[in-house]
Amino acid sequence: AQSVTQLGSHVSVSEGALVLLRCNYSSSVPPYLFWYVQYPNQGLQLLLKYTSAATLVKGINGFEAEFKKSETSFHLTKPSAHMSDAAEYFCAVSDPGGATNKLIFGTGTLLAVQP
């Protein structure tokens, strides 16, 4: 069965510092992978997705993620944190060819950005 593990339920960085949010997946086949962001009292907004094209995926707001099959990882990074990046981030996986849009989510990482 597919699963997603997000290491670190809370991450705190200083404004301007590197953001690194970790995501590892478990899947019998290379999955589709997604990062979503959730601001307080809002729904989920897609940051980026990997669907077996380029392994380095660039998303919105300066975020990017690299798919590493050997490490079963899809970590999210941003070179320089901004105060507006404070939010909860979710990594998710879906089964390619599964004729479904079902997403399996990680438990989320709450990012705090200190001034």
Added chain:
Amino acid sequence: KAGVTQTPRYLIKTRGQQVTLSCSPISGHRSVSWYQQTPGQGLQFLFEYFSETQRNKGNFPGRFSGRQFSNSRSEMNVSTLELGDSALYLCASSLGQDGNTIYFGEGSWLTVV
């Protein structure tokens, strides 16, 4: 174009009652999925509808049901509400094909008292 629209945004119900939540997908999207988000269980998949047919179902009791109409709008119903059903219910839509981007609505906040 308009995003995924969910109504109502907030509601309070009493234990034992039932509730119906509505979701209007992005125009042209044929797949609608529902998720439950709680602090304890996180984001959990409820079910997905595609062209009025349930295509996939999560591990929730039969009290949770849904349907999709010919215009792709969807409703989910929870009967005999329990305190533990208090959650944010998120609707998501997509074109429904492999690898399509899945867009989420703002959610419906349900409180059961």
